[in-house]
Amino acid sequence: MKRIHIISNRLPFNVEKKEEKFILTPSVGGLATGMKSIYKNYKGYWIGWPGIAKDKLIDNDQEKINKAFLKEKCVPVHLSEDEIQNYYEGFSNKTIWPLFHYFNEFVEYEQEIWEAYVEVNRKFADSALKVLEKGDSIWVHDYQLLLVPRMIKEKRPDVTIGFFLHIPFPSFEVFRILPWRNEIIKGMLGADLLGFHTYDYERHFFSTVRRLLGLEINFNRIHAEDRIIMADAFPMGIDYDKFMDASTETRHRLMQEKSELQLELERYFLISPHRKLILSIDRLDYTKGIPNRLKAFSIFLDKYPEYQGNVSLIMLAVPSRGNVEQYKKLKEQVDGLVGYINGKFGKVNYTPIWYFYRSLPFENLIELYNASDVALITPVRDGMNLVAKEYVASRVNKTGVIILSEMAGVSKEMGEAIIINPNNFNEIAESIHTALKMPVDEQRERMAIMQKRLKRYNVFKWASEFVKSLEKVQDIQLQFNTKKVSPSIQKLIIEEYTNTKKRAIFLDYDGTLSSFKPNPQDAFPDEEVLNIVKKLTEDQKNEVTIISGRDRDTLEKWFEGYDINLIVEHGVWTREKGGDWKMLQQINADWKEDIRPSLENFVDLTPGAFIEEKNYSLVWHYRKAEPEQGVLRANELKDELTSLIANHNLEIMEGNKVIEVKSGGINKGAAALRFMGESDFDFILAIGDDWTDEYMFRELPQKAITIKVGMVNTSAKYKVESVTAVREFLKQLTL
Numbered sequence: 001m002k003r004i005h006i007i008s009n010r011l012p013f014n015v016e017k018k019e020e021k022f023i024l025t026p027s028v029g030g031l032a033t034g035m036k037s038i039y040k041n042y043k044g045y046w047i048g049w050p051g052i053a054k055d056k057l058i059d060n061d062q063e064k065i066n067k068a069f070l071k072e073k074c075v076p077v078h079l080s081e082d083e084i085q086n087y088y089e090g091f092s093n094k095t096i097w098p099l100f101h102y103f104n105e106f107v108e109y110e111q112e113i114w115e116a117y118v119e120v121n122r123k124f125a126d127s128a129l130k131v132l133e134k135g136d137s138i139w140v141h142d143y144q145l146l147l148v149p150r151m152i153k154e155k156r157p158d159v160t161i162g163f164f165l166h167i168p169f170p171s172f173e174v175f176r177i178l179p180w181r182n183e184i185i186k187g188m189l190g191a192d193l194l195g196f197h198t199y200d201y202e203r204h205f206f207s208t209v210r211r212l213l214g215l216e217i218n219f220n221r222i223h224a225e226d227r228i229i230m231a232d233a234f235p236m237g238i239d240y241d242k243f244m245d246a247s248t249e250t251r252h253r254l255m256q257e258k259s260e261l262q263l264e265l266e267r268y269f270l271i272s273p274h275r276k277l278i279l280s281i282d283r284l285d286y287t288k289g290i291p292n293r294l295k296a297f298s299i300f301l302d303k304y305p306e307y308q309g310n311v312s313l314i315m316l317a318v319p320s321r322g323n324v325e326q327y328k329k330l331k332e333q334v335d336g337l338v339g340y341i342n343g344k345f346g347k348v349n350y351t352p353i354w355y356f357y358r359s360l361p362f363e364n365l366i367e368l369y370n371a372s373d374v375a376l377i378t379p380v381r382d383g384m385n386l387v388a389k390e391y392v393a394s395r396v397n398k399t400g401v402i403i404l405s406e407m408a409g410v411s412k413e414m415g416e417a418i419i420i421n422p423n424n425f426n427e428i429a430e431s432i433h434t435a436l437k438m439p440v441d442e443q444r445e446r447m448a449i450m451q452k453r454l455k456r457y458n459v460f461k462w463a464s465e466f467v468k469s470l471e472k473v474q475d476i477q478l479q480f481n482t483k484k485v486s487p488s489i490q491k492l493i494i495e496e497y498t499n500t501k502k503r504a505i506f507l508d509y510d511g512t513l514s515s516f517k518p519n520p521q522d523a524f525p526d527e528e529v530l531n532i533v534k535k536l537t538e539d540q541k542n543e544v545t546i547i548s549g550r551d552r553d554t555l556e557k558w559f560e561g562y563d564i565n566l567i568v569e570h571g572v573w574t575r576e577k578g579g580d581w582k583m584l585q586q587i588n589a590d591w592k593e594d595i596r597p598s599l600e601n602f603v604d605l606t607p608g609a610f611i612e613e614k615n616y617s618l619v620w621h622y623r624k625a626e627p628e629q630g631v632l633r634a635n636e637l638k639d640e641l642t643s644l645i646a647n648h649n650l651e652i653m654e655g656n657k658v659i660e661v662k663s664g665g666i667n668k669g670a671a672a673l674r675f676m677g678e679s680d681f682d683f684i685l686a687i688g689d690d691w692t693d694e695y696m697f698r699e700l701p702q703k704a705i706t707i708k709v710g711m712v713n714t715s716a717k718y719k720v721e722s723v724t725a726v727r728e729f730l731k732q733l734t735l
């Protein structure tokens with residue numbers, strides 16, 4: 001079986017020094033649990049920070065730590081306090097975390113912490129590169145390591161890389177705020193598969209890729225220059241059985257086995273059978289909507305005073321990132337609110353809020369899940385929120401109600417919960433009332449559906465689905481690479497070229513010899529292209545033809561003085577070298593006046609779009625339009641044109657970000673064939689990038705060497721990935 005390595009900020013063990021020895025204890029977080037199966041079954045290494053700053057180590061501590069971890073197949077990445085400060089607490093938690101959770105006002109834009117982030121990402125990548133072998137895959141985790149995929153891909157393009165983001169991916173309008181947006185998105189695109197918790201994050205990511213890099217995306221595949229990259233939603237699950245089993249065990253404990261917390265919880269209900277408990281558990285983070293929840297609880301107690309004395313909120317807030325200013329302020333705010341509510345509604349024998357500012361052992365967590373009638377989960381933004389899932393998995397008798405923020409990824413999977421807007425305090429207060437009054441049958445009905453789903457799609461299934469997709473993307477890339485002009489294929493083509501005497505060479509221009517520019521007139525041939533053309537045309541055995549959709553005047557001007565044939569406007573006009581322009585067949589352009597108003601209307605409706613007029617065609621360009629709107633309008637325009645052209649002999653062609661209406665029966669395939677006529681060429685080469693070139697690829701004789709630019713489906717025999725690759729290929733031919 002192929003190996004899969006894992007990289008995450010932290011290793012799945014906590015390390016502690018005891019009498020000169022370093023002792024490792026497994027960490028119990030969701031990620032560690034989910035990855036355990038992958039890391040065991042696929043026999044890879046886990047690369048991450050061990051949790052101790054290297055400045056704190058003395059003598060040969062580092063070596064000892066490495067040794068201890070190596071036994072567990074872990075590779076520690078040692079970081080200094082400064083690095084942790086700037087990379088982790090800094091750029092990760094003060095820039096990316098707030099921005100990706102839509103807290104723009106908290107984002108810090110410090111060049112220094114960005115540079116530390118780059119450097120530390122490089123350290124993680126370098127540690128991974130040391131263990132990678134041919135055929136290995138690697139799974140990179142989360143927002144601390146967004147640059148790692150590219151850093152690895154650049155050095156090891158053969159390694160398949162997966163990346164999973166555990167937090168939301170924000171809308172483009174938010175992401176674009178980042179000064180380092182291009183570096184980050186390119187860093188992520190080093191991966192072959194990108195996973196998100198929800199489809200919303202996935203579509204934000206796609207829209208960012210489209211807008212920042214202009215890459216083509218079909219369904220969930222991104223067409224990068226040299227490969228296909230896939231992105232998909234994989235909602236992370238939990239170890240369902242672990243929670244269900246632990247919870248079942250808790251319920252069957254003998255009196256003497258019960259923990260203090262469990263006994264205290266039982267005492268609470270002894271006072272009155274009508275008493276109820278509401279639970280909330282989170283890290284103390286501003287994304288979790290803790291103040292919102294407290295305010296809503298206060299409104300609830302005010303509005304429904306009959307519940308005072310009978311309903312308490314148990315709030316577990318786990319200390320987190322306490323050095324960061326906003327977290328300190330949040331702590332003060334929460335302390336204040338809890339004090340206010342307890343002061344206002346508390347009685348001698350009634351505490352409205354049981355507030356724990358600490359982390360509790362797993363057993364206690366289960367006791368809380370078990371004892372609580374309602375889970376109140378109100379993040380203002382949350383990638384997923386595993387607490388919601390854990391509460392469901394711990395409900396042995398299927399009672400209990402979840403109140404869930406629509407801003408948490410988990411809400412997409414839990415339609416049976418009471419879904420609220422975390423900023424609507426009245427709505428939350430009402431939903432607490434609804435939850436407390438919900439009939440047991442209804443609770444059981446809802447809970448059973450959620451449990452069934454969570455049991456099926458648990459964290460192991462999540463991890464294995466991701467790995468399955470990683471394998472699938474390998475297959476897809478392989479399929480696309482099968483036609484790629486490899487060095488050995490190139491050698492064969494050069495041999496054939498050298499051994500032949502009469503060669504026809506058809507070269508498309510835009511997207512083949514020259515890259516697209518926002519304005520078509522700016523894509524004039526640079527020195528490199530002119531040199532290539534010059535070299536090719538100097539060989540008397542070659543008939544070189546530029547075959548393009550462009551108009552006569554432009555190409556004539558650009559290639560003036562070159563011994564070259566031109567076929568323009570998809571084949572309407574031909575000019576053999578040294579000759580005059582000839583029209584291949586009699587066509588007219590009277591139709592333009594009927595069609596033009598429609599195109600103009602679509603220009604008005606689509607900022608950035610414009611019309612190019614050729615002798616026998618009209619082209620609507622949308623490369624400069626906002627990408628999603630451009631595609632939408634292009635589809636509408638195509639629809640409209642289809643009915644408009646009914647009375648004319650016209651064709652609608654869809655090129656690269658263009659819709660072209662032109663006289664029918666003309667295409668590059670027919671034009672190339674006509675151009676070759678009866679001549680007996682012993683070598684035919686055609687290179688092109690869009691589907692107007694597919695006519696050539698299909699209609700040229702079988703022996704022709706046809707090459708598509710771009711790693712997409714094609715009827716060409718071969719593919720190359722880019723304009724640069726075309727240029728290199730042609731240079732090799734003429735060496």
Ligand code: GDG
Pocket residue numbers: 029030166167236281282283316318358359360361362365382383384385386387388390
């Ligand atoms: C990030 C994303 C996404 C909490 N208190 C204690 C304790 N916990 C455990 C819970 C749960 C985990 O911590 C918290 O996970 P969440 O998913 O709720 O939130 P984040 O920590 O913000 O996680 C989040 C997640 O990554 C996974 O992709 O869902 O959206 O923000 O497992 O049980 N565990 C123990 N004692 C505690 O006091 N033992």
